[in-house]
Amino acid sequence: MPMPPEALNNGRSQTHESMWNDYNASGYMSGTRTGVDADLVRFISQEKNEPDWMLATRLEALKIYLSLPMPAWGPDLSGLQLDKITYYAKALDKQAESWDDVPVDIRNTFDRLGIPKAEQEVLAGVGAQYESTVIYHSLREECKAQGVIFEDFDIAVQEHGDLVKKYFMTGISPHLHKFAALHGAVFSGGTFLYIPRGAKVDMPLQAYFRMNAKGMGQFEHTLIIVEEDAQAHYIEGCSAPRYGADSLHAGAVEIFVAKNSRFRYSSVESWSKDAYNLNTKRAIVKEGGHIEWVGGNFGSNVTMLYPCSVLEGQGSKADHLGVAFAGQGQIQDTGAKVIHLAPDTSSNIVMKSISKEGGRSIYRGLVDIGPGAERAASNTQCDALILDEKSASDTIPLIKVKNQSATLAHEATAGRLNENDIFYLQSRGLSEAQASAMIVNGFIEPIVKELPMEYAVEMNRMIELEMEGSVG
Amino acid sequence: MHTLEIKNLRVKIEGKLVLDDVSLSINKGEVVVIMGPNGSGKSTLASTIMGHPLYEVESGSIFYEGRDITHSKPEERASLGIFMSFQAPPEVAGVDFYPFLFEAYKSLCIARKIEPDDVFTFKQRLDEQSAKLQADGDWSKRYLNNGFSGGEKKKSEMLQLALLNPDFAIFDEIDSGLDVDALNIVGRAIKEFSDSGKSALVVTHYQRILKFIKASQVIVLVNGKIAVEGGPELANQLEDQGFNNINR
Numbered sequence: 064m065p066m067p068p069e070a071l072n073n074g075r076s077q078t079h080e081s082m083w084n085d086y087n088a089s090g091y092m093s094g095t096r097t098g099v100d101a102d103l104v105r106f107i108s109q110e111k112n113e114p115d116w117m118l119a120t121r122l123e124a125l126k127i128y129l130s131l132p133m134p135a136w137g138p139d140l141s142g143l144q145l146d147k148i149t150y151y152a153k154a155l156d157k158q159a160e161s162w163d164d165v166p167v168d169i170r171n172t173f174d175r176l177g178i179p180k181a182e183q184e185v186l187a188g189v190g191a192q193y194e195s196t197v198i199y200h201s202l203r204e205e206c207k208a209q210g211v212i213f214e215d216f217d218i219a220v221q222e223h224g225d226l227v228k229k230y231f232m233t234g235i236s237p238h239l240h241k242f243a244a245l246h247g248a249v250f251s252g253g254t255f256l257y258i259p260r261g262a263k264v265d266m267p268l269q270a271y272f273r274m275n276a277k278g279m280g281q282f283e284h285t286l287i288i289v290e291e292d293a294q295a296h297y298i299e300g301c302s303a304p305r306y307g308a309d310s311l312h313a314g315a316v317e318i319f320v321a322k323n324s325r326f327r328y329s330s331v332e333s334w335s336k337d338a339y340n341l342n343t344k345r346a347i348v349k350e351g352g353h354i355e356w357v358g359g360n361f362g363s364n365v366t367m368l369y370p371c372s373v374l375e376g377q378g379s380k381a382d383h384l385g386v387a388f389a390g391q392g393q394i395q396d397t398g399a400k401v402i403h404l405a406p407d408t409s410s411n412i413v414m415k416s417i418s419k420e421g422g423r424s425i426y427r428g429l430v431d432i433g434p435g436a437e438r439a440a441s442n443t444q445c446d447a448l449i450l451d452e453k454s455a456s457d458t459i460p461l462i463k464v465k466n467q468s469a470t471l472a473h474e475a476t477a478g479r480l481n482e483n484d485i486f487y488l489q490s491r492g493l494s495e496a497q498a499s500a501m502i503v504n505g506f507i508e509p510i511v512k513e514l515p516m517e518y519a520v521e522m523n524r525m526i527e528l529e530m531e532g533s534v535g
Numbered sequence: 536m537h538t539l540e541i542k543n544l545r546v547k548i549e550g551k552l553v554l555d556d557v558s559l560s561i562n563k564g565e566v567v568v569i570m571g572p573n574g575s576g577k578s579t580l581a582s583t584i585m586g587h588p589l590y591e592v593e594s595g596s597i598f599y600e601g602r603d604i605t606h607s608k609p610e611e612r613a614s615l616g617i618f619m620s621f622q623a624p625p626e627v628a629g630v631d632f633y634p635f636l637f638e639a640y641k642s643l644c645i646a647r648k649i650e651p652d653d654v655f656t657f658k659q660r661l662d663e664q665s666a667k668l669q670a671d672g673d674w675s676k677r678y679l680n681n682g683f684s685g686g687e688k689k690k691s692e693m694l695q696l697a698l699l700n701p702d703f704a705i706f707d708e709i710d711s712g713l714d715v716d717a718l719n720i721v722g723r724a725i726k727e728f729s730d731s732g733k734s735a736l737v738v739t740h741y742q743r744i745l746k747f748i749k750a751s752q753v754i755v756l757v758n759g760k761i762a763v764e765g766g767p768e769l770a771n772q773l774e775d776q777g778f779n780n781i782n783r
Contacts, residue, residue, distance in 0.1 A: 084743025176554075209703055351681055403645075482589065483625055484625045486586075486587050486589075486609060487625050489608065489609035489610045489613070490586075490613055490618075491610075491613060491635075491695065492610050492613040492642040492643035492646065492699065493610060493638065493639055494608075494610055494642075495608070495610075497642070501627075501630050501635065502629075504629065505630040505678070506629055507629070508629035
């Protein structure tokens with residue numbers, strides 16, 4: 064039986080409950096403004112003491128933003144009031160190097176999200192962004208010794224300007240779409256990660272992005288450069304509390320994977336249900352390189368996110384694994400893009416979605432085999448689980464083949480929970496809710512097992528609680 | 536008091552009558568055998584006793600240990616001590632076999648108000664029972680019934696039976712899809728279950744499984760109705776003459 068939304072919220076796991084319901088005072092918002100124009104862009108650049116080239120880049124992106132139309136496809140964005148968004152807000156003046164120096168309310172937020180604990184136990188480095196700026200950053204000494212650079216993006220602009228200038232917005236052009244241009248104009252904070260040639264970082268590096276204030280916009284920029292024969296794993300987590308007023312997340316992730324290197328990018332996005340998540344992620348992969356995307360999308364009102372791999376080098380590889388959960392009032396329009404430009408490139412896309420309580424999940428994908436991509440191979444598997452009559456799922460795969468030697472496969476399934484499977488588990492003593500949760504968790508298991516442990520556990524728990532609210 | 540008592544059961548699936556006026560009773564320690572041609576309602580009867588939501592009880596009732604379970608949920612029936620071995624156990628991808636078994640076991644213990652064994656003791660029992668059933672290969676790394684052969688699926692059912700410790704079991708065509716060796720293993724496990732004083736309802740096409748167990752009664756279903764009932768000799772008669780020639 065469907066439950067009222069309140070009951071569902073009560074059913075959430077503790078972390079999710081806290082992630083979406085708790086927020087801190089935001090006195091720092093009093094000096095901010097809504098809407099975006101050249102004055103604001105100049106202000107942001109000045110605040111960050113940016114070099115002239117960066118200001119010019121921002122202003123050019125703003126011009127492109129103003130000239131581009133809203134996307135003519137995909138979910139309806141007419142509810143997004145861009146002039147009501149606060150594009151820049153600085154909660155703290157100074158970045159901390161110790162959690163003890165982070166104000167207690169903000170520190171508590173990250174404690175509840177489990178970040179400092181994970182930092183001690185399983186991470187090689189941590190970045191924490193709150194609103195528009197990074198408030199904490201750390202990197203283990205052994206990584207520093209290898210020459211790894213893991214920094215707040217704003218600091219990297221100052222300290223590693225040449226590297227940033229060489230790559231910034233070259234993976235994602237502001238001409239790509241309106242929100243890429245907006246990002247180019249107002250980006251703030253984010254991650255700069257540089258893995259030098261031959262370096263292998265075994266523990267993952269993690270950044271967490273938290274929006275706190277009402278009507279906030281967050282535009283962090285993640286720039287990752289992985290040099291030849293290097294290997295690393297980076298995780299992003301994101302969340303925001305729920306206000307009943309729209310917030311906007313338009314981040315950008317640019318990853319450059321050099322020859323024979325391997326990089327895994329994992330992300331779990333749990334924006335609140337009044338956030339528009341319009342995110343752009345792209346990897347450029349050279350000869351023999353391998354990019355792996357592992358993503359979980361939960362929360363948010365509308366998500367549009369299609370991580371893209373550009374396979375430029377011979378024998379380069381892309382894996383895209385994703386799971387999306389669309390609950391009441393949510394649209395998860397997610398997918399993957401792979402552009403094969405070189406011979407012997409291969410890609411594998413596995414996407415799973417769950418739709419519930421009127422939620423809608425859409426797989427939107429592009430596999431583009433260029434004329435030079437001899438013997439390219441691509442495999443796509445999309446599975447949708449639709450939990451009730453009110454919910455829906457669509458699969459919109461686009462495949463372009465300009466080289467006849469390519470091998471392509473696409474398989475899509477959509478279905479409901481199988482009544483007989485549930486009966487089977489019930490006959491063994493499990494309740495209907497337990498049985499359903501077990502089957503739903505089983506459905507996403509191939510993806511979830513690739514996520515960092517703490518996220519996987521949290522995700523399984525969330526699904527158990529979601530199922531308790533929806534059956535019986 | 537009977538272990539199981541079914542009174543004048545009428546069952547519909549999607550409006551169609553599939554069991555008509557079925558009554559039977561099973562006492563403690565007894566094995567009752569249900570036979571009949573395809574589509575006669577044998578499996579329907581099994582699933583209705585376990586509480587499959589698809590099967591709608593129009594009238595009549597089912598009592599277990601004197602308690603009316605006609606409308607109980609499947610998990611409630613399981614906690615009372617009823618188990619069903621499925622004719623075609625579903626393959627549940629993504630659900631790890633061993634953790635599932637332990638979860639089910641713990642749920643049943645909680646419902647039965649008994650202290651569950653810890654995971655190590657449970658695993659030990661699991662290994663013992665697996666060895667006994669010659670459940671070869673490492674099942675700890677497999678999903679529930681996923682990619683199991685026909686024989687493995689039936690062994691999976693018998694393994695679950697052994698670990699979940701019911702008092703009454705329904706075996707729905709446990710003998711189908713088994714080779715001779717597997718049939719012997721499964722047959723012996725059923726005998727052991729029955730010899731320990733527990734009751735069973737055995738649904739089967741063939742007489743071959745009956746050599747392992749001592750049936751107290753054989754019931755033949757035809758078109759959803761009890762066509763004939765008798766002692767164990769009825770099974771032999773059916774084997775010789777076929778369902779169409781039995782004395783109604």
